[in-house]
Structure formats: structure tokens, C-alpha cells
Amino acid sequence: MVDPSNPRMKAEDIQRIRTAFHLDEPLYAQYIYWMKDLFTAELKSFKDNQPVLKKIWDRFLNSLPLFIVGILITWFLAFPVGIQAALRRGSVFDKVGTFLSYALISIPGFFLSYICIIFMVKTFNVPVIGMRTFGLENAGLMVRSMDRVWHWTLPAFMSAVAGVAILSRYVRSQMLEVINQDYIRTARAKGLSENTVIYRHGLRNALLPFITMFGLTIPGLIGGSVIFETIFAWPGMGRLGFEAILARDFPVILTLNFISAVLVLIGTFVSDILYAVVDPRIKF
Amino acid sequence: MDETEDTLNIEGLKPSVSLFEERWNIFKLNRLAYFSFIFLIFLFALALIGKVLTRWIVVFDPQLVRLPEKFLPPLTPFTSEILSAEYAPKFNIYFLGTDELGRDIFARMLEGTSISLTVGFVAVSISIFLGIFFGGIAGFYGRLKIGFITIDTMIMRFVDIMLCFPTFFLILTVVALLPPSIYNIMIVIGLTSWMGTARFVRAEFLALRELDYVAAARSQAIPEWRIIFIHMVPNAIAPVLVSATIGVATAILTESSLSFLGFGVQPPDATWGNILADGKQFIFDAPWITFIPGFSILAVVLAFNLCGEGLREAFNPRLKEGI
Numbered sequence: 201m202v203d204p205s206n207p208r209m210k211a212e213d214i215q216r217i218r219t220a221f222h223l224d225e226p227l228y229a230q231y232i233y234w235m236k237d238l239f240t241a242e243l244k245s246f247k248d249n250q251p252v253l254k255k256i257w258d259r260f261l262n263s264l265p266l267f268i269v270g271i272l273i274t275w276f277l278a279f280p281v282g283i284q285a286a287l288r289r290g291s292v293f294d295k296v297g298t299f300l301s302y303a304l305i306s307i308p309g310f311f312l313s314y315i316c317i318i319f320m321v322k323t324f325n326v327p328v329i330g331m332r333t334f335g336l337e338n339a340g341l342m343v344r345s346m347d348r349v350w351h352w353t354l355p356a357f358m359s360a361v362a363g364v365a366i367l368s369r370y371v372r373s374q375m376l377e378v379i380n381q382d383y384i385r386t387a388r389a390k391g392l393s394e395n396t397v398i399y400r401h402g403l404r405n406a407l408l409p410f411i412t413m414f415g416l417t418i419p420g421l422i423g424g425s426v427i428f429e430t431i432f433a434w435p436g437m438g439r440l441g442f443e444a445i446l447a448r449d450f451p452v453i454l455t456l457n458f459i460s461a462v463l464v465l466i467g468t469f470v471s472d473i474l475y476a477v478v479d480p481r482i483k484f
Numbered sequence: 485m486d487e488t489e490d491t492l493n494i495e496g497l498k499p500s501v502s503l504f505e506e507r508w509n510i511f512k513l514n515r516l517a518y519f520s521f522i523f524l525i526f527l528f529a530l531a532l533i534g535k536v537l538t539r540w541i542v543v544f545d546p547q548l549v550r551l552p553e554k555f556l557p558p559l560t561p562f563t564s565e566i567l568s569a570e571y572a573p574k575f576n577i578y579f580l581g582t583d584e585l586g587r588d589i590f591a592r593m594l595e596g597t598s599i600s601l602t603v604g605f606v607a608v609s610i611s612i613f614l615g616i617f618f619g620g621i622a623g624f625y626g627r628l629k630i631g632f633i634t635i636d637t638m639i640m641r642f643v644d645i646m647l648c649f650p651t652f653f654l655i656l657t658v659v660a661l662l663p664p665s666i667y668n669i670m671i672v673i674g675l676t677s678w679m680g681t682a683r684f685v686r687a688e689f690l691a692l693r694e695l696d697y698v699a700a701a702r703s704q705a706i707p708e709w710r711i712i713f714i715h716m717v718p719n720a721i722a723p724v725l726v727s728a729t730i731g732v733a734t735a736i737l738t739e740s741s742l743s744f745l746g747f748g749v750q751p752p753d754a755t756w757g758n759i760l761a762d763g764k765q766f767i768f769d770a771p772w773i774t775f776i777p778g779f780s781i782l783a784v785v786l787a788f789n790l791c792g793e794g795l796r797e798a799f800n801p802r803l804k805e806g807i
Contacts, residue, residue, distance in 0.1 A: 306785035311778040
């Protein structure tokens, strides 16, 4: 439609389009127009003229469950691994864990995904690309839900892998720091069981810095998912951003960047508040 | 300088190992990190040789297309009767097989080694330069005021704003809008990753600027830029070096991710990232095209990460004991 090299396009047409999109005005004025459109929900995508906020909201609903499952996997795996590595410092488990976590940080995510796709498809013969298998709408509930689960597994695990590797290292070093404190020795001397010492006295004190980590994971909702959503053809926000970049769909690109910056602020704000709730020494 | 050393020698105060040797000995104790370091040195040599042999004296031609010879697995000898002998690879063997156009993957990997490392190093150099510059100014001139805010506030709030954007999405946006070129990728990665360095340097400078040697340097009317960059920066360099080593690893990964999405280094230039990205369509028929660059990236990034971690321990031995 808007193609200047189109021979049927007259100079006045180009001028009309430039005026319609405020392209002749200075940059700050265009920015104000964009802001105004965004907050009155008038902002339209260049590509299909749909409202941007609705497009993003639809994709957000697809991204959110994947993100939550990914986070759950990350935290539920990283903590046991990190704690065990700290308790058995220098053991084979610790050394293998350390090396593995470095390896998982170092492997390109998309390469690991391809290895896993080949493995899953060849071994279990299950579908992994997309959100659901096309044509299964009339199948029984059991078949449909299993189909969903298989489609979930890989993307969720892949987006959790790097998180597990990084977080378990942090848990390990935090636990090591706490475990040598005097109050742990006191707790042991009192004759408390080892489990109580580690989990009630140790872990609870090691938890504080992870509030920050938790706040920082929220923006991963957009930035971290571009590659995985592209590989697994998952119609989420990251993929929307990628498609928008390919189509030069500036309203969508700008809005996504704006939203993720807002998410960072929200994440930081939430973690600041949580600090005050958890740690009575901090007062505002 | 020499006078100081002479005095130390005469009075028997010269330390038996220098500061550098001490760090180096601690570094060597970490076997993984030490092996990684040796591996990286080997890799630099390989990159240099690769550059020479694929660009200047073309022994391995990474761009020679031999269509009848496509998808040959690694270690296939050259036995074609269709192609004349001038198409034969060196030593008459495809060490790492051929790709979908019959190009020698070994030659492409050799070419890619130097390009991938260059991307990593140039990007990190840019980010370190910016980080030291802004961090240094914020730390040294922090208390000066421009108008109603201090320089420190101004620079650090700018850092905070930069940190708000999701790095990968921002890089993707910028790279997609710029004309595709290897230099743009280096610059963009560099411009979006200096914030960590700036924070480290600022924190070090806040402590350093109160020390006596800075006061001594000021008393001799040494210009301030000299105090900052010649006197103070070398004392604040340890955390920067660590984050630089890990930064190279991240930059190589980012470049490969960009190549994977099609925004990276454009053909005919080969990097490990775009060999991998090209190979992914043929992963079932010719898995080696994907696996060779994939595992190479894994090995190199792992080496950089382990090396960085070793450096961190060497500069800060307290971490090792886990106290």
C-alpha cells in the first residue's frame, strides 16, 4: 500500500500519507502523538491496522502461562540443586553441577533447542512445534490435554535452562555464605535437627538477595522469549516483536519496548517493597 | 620508578613474588580456568592462521562453490570425476564435510573463527571504553554540580535508563533498522553492554579517589585526565577485566543469536553463528553443518566463561574459600 516505488503512487498521495502519519513534524512532536495515541488506545499497527494494545494483549495471554511455568521450573530446580551443591561443597555432585551450569550458560539457546527437538521427536514421536496440533479440536479431552502438555514441555524447559544454571550458582554461593555464620553454629549447638538448621535458619537468611533476582525476571517476559518463541512457533509477545521488526511495524516495536521498560520498573518496585516486607531492618 | 626498585633491593624489602605473579599462581591453581586459558591462546593462533589462509594466501577457499559435492559428511575424500582438480580442497579431503552449496565447512569455520572473535573483542572494547569513561567521570567528578543535579546522579540515572531496556530486543530493533553490516553489529552490542562496567568502575573510583596516592598526584599538579586514566584506572581494572572476559562470551552468543534470526553477519562472510543458522534447515539430512559450529561456539564461550571465573577468583581469593 505505502510503497514510494509504486509507479501509480503520485506525489500528492505520498504527501497525504506523510501528513496522515505526522511524518513531516519534528521528532518530539511525533513522540507526543505516539504517546497520546498509546494512552487513548488509538494506536494502530501499520501492518494490519489493528489496535496495538489489543494485539499485544492477545499475545501476552499466550506468553504469560509459558513464562509462569518457566519461572516455576527455574525456581523449583535451582534451589534444591544450589542448596545440595553448597552442603556438599567439593563433592562430585558440586563439581559436575558447576561445570554443567557453565555449559548451560555457554550453549546457544537455539542450538540446545534444536538438539532437544530432534531428541524429543525421534524418541517420543510427539509434536513440539506450535501451541497445539492442528485438527485435534474434536478429539477427546484426554488426547487434547496431553497434546497441550507435549507442546508446553520443551519451550518451558528451554526458557528455564539458562535461569536454572545462573540461579543455582547464586543459591550455592549465598548458602555457603550463610552456612559459616555464627548463628548456624549456635543452632547446631542447641541440638536442632540438621533439616531445621539448614532450611529454617540457613535458607531463610540466604533468601534475601533473591527478591532482587525475582524482580529482574519479570522483564524476561518479552526480551528473553524472542528466540524460543520463534523456534517453537509460539504466538507470544517475543514473536510479535520479531514479526513487527521484520515488517517495520514501528507502533508495535515502540510499544513493546515501552512495555518492557515499564516491566523493569515494576519489577524493581515490587522487589523494593518485598524487601521492606521481608526484612524489618529496612524502612522507607 | 627504578629508584624505588633499587631502594627496595638494597633494603631487602623486594617482595619475592610480584603482584602479577601472585595472581597468576592463584589463577593456575584453578585447573579448568587454566586449561581454558591455554585453549583460548590456541584459538587466537587458529583465528590468525585462519585469517591468513582464507583471506590473504588462499589455501582454504571458504567461498568456492562445488554444487556436485554438496552435503558430504566429514572426512570425505575428494573423488569427484565431474569437477577438475582445481576444485579439490587442500589435502584432497573435506575435514568437516561440505554444506548445501558444496562449500568446504572447514574453510568456512576457519574464516568464521577470526570474524566471531573480532565481533566479540571489538564489541567488548567499545563497551569497556564507554564503561571506564562514564564510570570514571561519575566516580571522580561525582560531587560537581551542573545546574541542580550532580554529575554522578546524571550519569548513573542514564545508566539506569539504559538498563531498563531489554538488551536483546533493543539490539534486534536497532540492527533491523540499520543497514546490515558486521560493524553495526559490533557497535550496537558494544553500546548496549557498557552499563555494568560503568557501575563497577564508579564503585572502585569512589573508594580510590580518597586514597593518598591520588592526593599526591593532585599535589603535583598532574592534569586530572592523567590522574583518572593513567593513575586510577589501572587500580580499578580487576573487576573490569573479569567482566570483559565474560562479556566476550556474551557478545559471541549474541552475535550467533542475531545470525540465527537472520540479522547477523550477512553472507558471503562466514561466522559460526550464520553457518549454524544456515545448517538448521538441513539438520536431519546433514546434522554436521549444525553440530560443528554449535559445539565450537559452546566450547569457546565456555572457555571464556571459565577463564573469567578463574580471573575473578584470582583477583578476589576470598571467593574461593567460600567464607
